[in-house]
Amino acid sequence: MGKKTASRIASLEDAPADAALIRQVVASAGFECVSFGESRRLLLALRDAGFDLLLLDWQMPDLSGREVLAWVRTHLDRRIPVMFLSCRDAEHDIVSALAAGADDYMVKPIRPAELAARIEALLRRAYPAQASPHAPLRLGDYAFDCALRKVTCNGQPIGLTPKEFDLAVLLFRHEGRIVTRDHITAAVWGREISPMSRTIDTHVSRVRSKLGLQAEHGMRLTPVYTHGYRLERMAHAERAAA
CATH class of the missing domain: 1.10.10.10 (Winged helix-like DNA-binding domain superfamily/Winged helix DNA-binding domain)
Structure with a gap:
């Protein structure tokens, strides 16, 4: 059988330093990461290419992460996991995002080891059959x-x-x-x-x-x-x- 390919993860983040850190964490965990600095560019990419998980910042210069999440849950496979990485730490913001369909929420600053662990947990939960190549x-x-x-x-x-x-x-x-x-x-x-x-x-x-x-x-x-x-x-x- 051909070699197993890495999961593809899309990161929506307009701060260059945070975007670079996210790519580093994702790559170190063995996954492929594609960064988007604008929400509309991510939405265009989602129409054409497949991603296994989305990492969304809330506050973006064009469409907010919440708006992107609403589009994803309406137009894409509802099983695709979505995780917010945001500076917004108010309880009502976190609850609101989860209620709107997000699967996880991490308040910045990003903690690399924790982010990697959460990504792996989301992928295992969303795609259990991929945990073992021999699973029926x-x-x-x-x-x-x-x-x-x-x-x-x-x-x-x-x-x-x-x-x-x-x-x-x-x-x-x-x-x-x-x-x-x-x-x-x-x-x-x-x-x-x-x-x-x-x-x-x-x-x-x-x-x-x-x-x-x-x-x-x-x-x-x-x-x-x-x-x-x-x-x-x-x-x-x-x-x-x-």
């Missing part, structure tokens, strides 16, 4: 035995090549979120693939066909133009209309 995975009609590297649909075995199996598991573990082409190449192939290559698209097509990712099984695998793919469950109404 079930979604809809599909069941993956990652230890034996076998997959079934409604109990019927489906034959996948090793790369197809790794790709299918990656997509199913990230159900509802965009999996970028870079993430796919790193996780499944462990090396770079030429942008002109059709390797990824060919494997995705085979996975879609072999697993029958269609209305019958309540799953849909769609391309996200220039970025990657997203596997998502279909609502009952969509399944009936298909």
Whole structure:
């Protein structure tokens, strides 16, 4: 199986010193960190790229962290963990942020060891299946035995090549979120693939066909133009209309 890729974390912070410290803490914990100094830039990035966790400052020059949180909870997978890193230390601010959908809240100044521990705890809680690469995975009609590297649909075995199996598991573990082409190449192939290559698209097509990712099984695998793919469950109404 391809090498395991680091979780991608987005940091919204307009103070350069704090942004640099956050990147250092995240990198030291073994994760990838992308910094944004403006809320609108983060929102644009969230439309196109997948992140596993968001670190938000409250007071930003354009949209506040609270406004960003509201957008995230409305438009993104609600499972994505969001943590505030803020100078606002009033109890009602903390309670307000948590009530609005934040998963954690740390009052500045940032304490590196504590921040790293909280990030790891949030990721474990949000993505328990990723704690072990051999953990079984079930979604809809599909069941993956990652230890034996076998997959079934409604109990019927489906034959996948090793790369197809790794790709299918990656997509199913990230159900509802965009999996970028870079993430796919790193996780499944462990090396770079030429942008002109059709390797990824060919494997995705085979996975879609072999697993029958269609209305019958309540799953849909769609391309996200220039970025990657997203596997998502279909609502009952969509399944009936298909």
